[in-house]
Amino acid sequence: DARVTQTPRHKVTEMGQEVTMRCQPILGHNTVFWYRQTMMQGLELLAYFRNRAPLDDSGMPKDRFSAEMPDATLATLKIQPSEPRDSAVYFCASGLSYNEQFFGPGTRLTVL
Amino acid sequence: GNSVTQMEGPVTLSEEAFLTINCTYTATGYPSLFWYVQYPGEGLQLLLKATKADDKGSNKGFEATYRKETTSFHLEKGSVQVSDSAVYFCALTNTGFQKLVFGTGTRLLVSP
16 A cells, blocks of 8 residues: 655754654655645645656745755655744645645654 | 635534535636545545536545536535544645645534
8 A cells, every 4th residue: 555654753853953854755656745734824835846856845935944855755855943933744745747646644843 | 826715613513414514716727626634643635526617526425516607616425424523625726737725624523
């Protein structure tokens, strides 16, 4: 049963520290998305990639967030430096062009 | 721009009651419409979808019909179960793109 995996599932860190979240998309999927979910803002699209190339990262604070796909099996989202307002659940999703997105279980980030 | 509006929650029902969760959208072109469900502590899962006007998506007893004339995609189920308790998200993607625009989500609570 193919699934999107995310690590870590939970992360607690202190303000100013670097945070890296990882996502393994479903093998063969060519599109990867990063979302952030908070009670106040709901689900926000941060960035997405097609065939490993960034297509849209307009939802991401550029000064502290970065997203990459070093290879087809790994997507990373990095926050440096982290701030308390970054506390949220971060979801990765993958899919094939023009088809549904499959979501991972999320990384719950708490920045103290 | 594209947007999705969902009814505020929570929606509280007794088991075997009829469910309706309203969803309306604003979009250019010919969007595809989706309902995703999020169970506690998990990522989103696709529940059903419709890709053109008058299409009906259905899955697990849930149904939604793509109504272009009213720009709506209301979710219905004839008899809810306790296990249906979750947050339901209406979403759209525009023709040729996979970038999803989500509503704010509606929490459903079903009591025995």
